[in-house]
Amino acid sequence: MTLETAILSLDNPAFSAYVLAASIMLLKLLLQPWMTVYRMMKVRAGFRSPEDAKKSPINPNPEPGQLEPNEYVERSRRMNLNDLESIPAFLVAGLLFVLMDPPLVLAQLLIWLYVIARAAHFIAYATGQLHDIRATLWSVSSVSVLVMVVYTLVRVLIG
Amino acid sequence: MTLETAILSLDNPAFSAYVLAASIMLLKLLLQPWMTVYRMMKVRAGFRSPEDAKKSPINPNPEPGQLEPNEYVERSRRMNLNDLESIPAFLVAGLLFVLMDPPLVLAQLLIWLYVIARAAHFIAYATGQLHDIRATLWSVSSVSVLVMVVYTLVRVLIG
Amino acid sequence: MTLETAILSLDNPAFSAYVLAASIMLLKLLLQPWMTVYRMMKVRAGFRSPEDAKKSPINPNPEPGQLEPNEYVERSRRMNLNDLESIPAFLVAGLLFVLMDPPLVLAQLLIWLYVIARAAHFIAYATGQLHDIRATLWSVSSVSVLVMVVYTLVRVLIG
Numbered sequence: 001m002t003l004e005t006a007i008l009s010l011d012n013p014a015f016s017a018y019v020l021a022a023s024i025m026l027l028k029l030l031l032q033p034w035m036t037v038y039r040m041m042k043v044r045a046g047f048r049s050p051e052d053a054k055k056s057p058i059n060p061n062p063e064p065g066q067l068e069p070n071e072y073v074e075r076s077r078r079m080n081l082n083d084l085e086s087i088p089a090f091l092v093a094g095l096l097f098v099l100m101d102p103p104l105v106l107a108q109l110l111i112w113l114y115v116i117a118r119a120a121h122f123i124a125y126a127t128g129q130l131h132d133i134r135a136t137l138w139s140v141s142s143v144s145v146l147v148m149v150v151y152t153l154v155r156v157l158i159g
Numbered sequence: 160m161t162l163e164t165a166i167l168s169l170d171n172p173a174f175s176a177y178v179l180a181a182s183i184m185l186l187k188l189l190l191q192p193w194m195t196v197y198r199m200m201k202v203r204a205g206f207r208s209p210e211d212a213k214k215s216p217i218n219p220n221p222e223p224g225q226l227e228p229n230e231y232v233e234r235s236r237r238m239n240l241n242d243l244e245s246i247p248a249f250l251v252a253g254l255l256f257v258l259m260d261p262p263l264v265l266a267q268l269l270i271w272l273y274v275i276a277r278a279a280h281f282i283a284y285a286t287g288q289l290h291d292i293r294a295t296l297w298s299v300s301s302v303s304v305l306v307m308v309v310y311t312l313v314r315v316l317i318g
Numbered sequence: 319m320t321l322e323t324a325i326l327s328l329d330n331p332a333f334s335a336y337v338l339a340a341s342i343m344l345l346k347l348l349l350q351p352w353m354t355v356y357r358m359m360k361v362r363a364g365f366r367s368p369e370d371a372k373k374s375p376i377n378p379n380p381e382p383g384q385l386e387p388n389e390y391v392e393r394s395r396r397m398n399l400n401d402l403e404s405i406p407a408f409l410v411a412g413l414l415f416v417l418m419d420p421p422l423v424l425a426q427l428l429i430w431l432y433v434i435a436r437a438a439h440f441i442a443y444a445t446g447q448l449h450d451i452r453a454t455l456w457s458v459s460s461v462s463v464l465v466m467v468v469y470t471l472v473r474v475l476i477g
Contacts, residue, residue, distance in 0.1 A: 008167075008258060008326075016315055019255055023312040026255075029248050030305055037294070048237060050230065052290040059290060071368065078366060080244060085398060088247040088406040089347050092413075095251075096337055096344075099326060131370040131377060135355070146348055153341040156334055167326075167417060175474055178414055182471040185414075188407050189464055196453070207396060209389065211449040218449060239403060247406040254410075 007099060014107040018098045021111045022091055025118065029087045036076040046073025079125050082138070090114055090145050097148035100155045110144045117141035166258060173266040177257045180270045181250055184277065188246045195235040205232025238284050241297075249273055249304050256307035259314040269303045276300035325417060332425040336416045339429045340409055343436065347405045354394040364391025397443050400456075408432055408463050415466035418473045428462045435459035 010016045040046050045066050047053060053066045094111060121137040123129075169175045199205050204225050206212060212225045253270060276299040283293045328334045358364050363384050365371060371384045412429060439455040441447075 010315060010318065019258075019311060019315045022251065022255060023308050023315065026248055026252050026308045027305070027312075029244075030252075030301060030308065033244055033301070047290070049234070049284075049287070049290070049293075051287045054289060056289045056291045058294065075367070084243055084247075084402055085347075085351055088251070088402075088409075089344055091247075091251045092340065092406070092409045093344050093348075096340060099337075125367075128367070128369045130372060130374045131365070131367070132374045134367075135376065142348060142351070146345070149341050149344045149348065152337060153345075156328060156337045156341065159328065169474060169477065178417075178470060178474045181410065181414060182467050182474065185407055185411050185467045186464070186471075188403075189411075189460060189467065192403055192460070206449070208393070208443075208446070208449070208452075210446045213448060215448045215450045217453065243402055243406075247410070250406075250410045 007101060012098075014098050014102065014104050017108050017111050018094050021115050022094060024115055025087050025090060028118065028122070029083050032076065032080040032083050036073060036080060039073045039076050043070055043072055046070035075125070075128075079122070082121075082125070086118065086138075086141060086145070090141075093145050093148045093152070096152050100152050102151060106151075110148055114141050114144040117144065166260060171257075173257050173261065173263050176267050176270050177253050180274050181253060183274055184246050184249060187277065187281070188242050191235065191239040191242050195232060195239060198232045198235050199229075202229055202231055205229030234284070234287075238281070241280075241284070245277065245297075245300060245304070249300075252304050252307045252311070255311050259311050261310060265310075269307055273300050273303040276303065325419060330416075332416050332420065332422050335426050335429050336412050339433050340412060342433055343405050343408060346436065346440070347401050350394065350398040350401050354391060354398060357391045357394050361388055361390055364388030393443070393446075397440070400439075400443070404436065404456075404459060404463075408459075411463050411466045411470070414470050418470050420469060424469075428466055432459050432462040435462065 006012050008015060010019065041058070044059070044061075044063070046069065047059075047066050050067065052059065053062050055062050059066070094114075097110075098107060117137050117140040121134060121141060124134045124137055165171050167174055169178065200217070203218070203220075203222070205228065206218075206225050209226065211218065212221050214221050218225070253273075256269075257266060276296050280293060280296040280300060282288075283296055324330050326333060328337065359376070362377070362379075362381070364387065365377075365384050368385065370377065371380050373380050377384070412432075415428075416425060435455050435458040439452060439459060442452045442455055
């Protein structure tokens with residue numbers, strides 16, 4: 001069995017943890033826009049494209065103001081943008097980090113710290129908790145990915 | 160030949176389909192900002208940074224209002240943001256899905272369903288079709304990636 | 319040693335260059351939001367969520383207008399959005415490109431051209447240089463990734 005066979009196989013517990021965490025975070029990334037859709041449909045507002053205010057099966061009774069920003073909808077869009085700033089970076093950084101064959105306990109710690117911090121950040125953001133709480137959780141998630149990247153950088157520089 | 164050699168080789172038809180589809184979607188992701196640039200240059204408006212309204216070779220005759228949002232330009236920016244919400248997720252989800260060695264016909268179905276739905280979504284968005292049409296095509300693309308992720312999640316959990 | 323062992327190993331100079339460049343670009347992607355945070359804290363403005371204007375340890379003296387867009391903060395947000403349009407595409411395109419086992423000199427040229435162009439783009443954007451300078455640097459970075467994608471596309475189509 002070659003090194004890479006071991007690394008990119010579910011028999012490798014670090015890769016397995018990464019694939020599990022990556023799948024959960026991909027679900028989060030993919031489902032957030034559905035939350036925006038749900039909110040737009042619920043309040044029949046917060047649309048963005050002019051054609052979305054036209055009469056159609058999903059907008060049977062157009063009203064003025066449907067294209068205005070709506071905080072209930074905008075919150076979900078900001079959460080989506082926050083995901084875009086964080087999750088793709090984690091997905092790639094995590095894969096490269098695992099390819100560096102890090103100590104298993106470090107890999108599991110950083111990967112699950114990220115997932116837990118992002119889950120808590122989601123709850124804090126959705127329920128409008130104080131900036132301090134959201135910022136702290138966001139910082140934990142950011143630092144956990146930064147450590148993965150620095151580990152990878154050191155490995156490729158020092159060998 | 161090891162497992163990984165087979166999986167990450169163009170001799171593996173699932174990986175080959177993924178690389179072809181990923182390259183097409185990367186082109187889409189990379190070319191959408193060029194459409195925004197084209198539209199900004201055509202209408203000489205829709206700029207975002209204060210310095211973009213200064214006199215320069217690409218803006219020889221500055222006019223007031225060049226920093227105001229311009230729907231023709233904003234449409235391309237919304238299309239770009241929609242790409243950012245979808246394509247990076249597909250790129251990573253597709254790679255992890257192919258690494259799980261799924262049935263070839265399922266892999267090809269999900270991968271091409273995604274590409275076709277996104278191509279149709281692009282046309283619907285660019286031409287301002289009804290929200291219902293755009294939303295349906297977006298949903299198909301989202302669900303096809305969600306199925307890849309759920310398949311990966313089940314594989315890593317059940318083995 | 320199998321093909322993939324060679325390709326996804328730091329012993330492969332093309333993969334090694336990719337991992338080094340990817341790590342640098344991941345740092346850029348992850349640190350840009352920290353620049354936004356720094357700027358928000360410095361001017362105590364440019365917040366986006368209603369709850370961010372509440373009294374709290376990081377906002378001890380709330381003032382009206384803290385939720386209004388603030389150009390100093392918005393510039394960092396636009397730089398972040400620009401990163402989101404470019405860096406994830408580079409990270410995936412670069413990995414697939416390296417998996418195609420390209421000529422080493424071509425790989426190194428395109429990878430470092432991208433990193434240098436993005437570094438210069440960052441400086442031009444942060445210091446508000448003329449649109450022409452920023453646009454030129456952005457174009458160089460975009461074209462270098464496009465070449466990687468076209469190379470990958472040709473390899474998968476022609477074999």
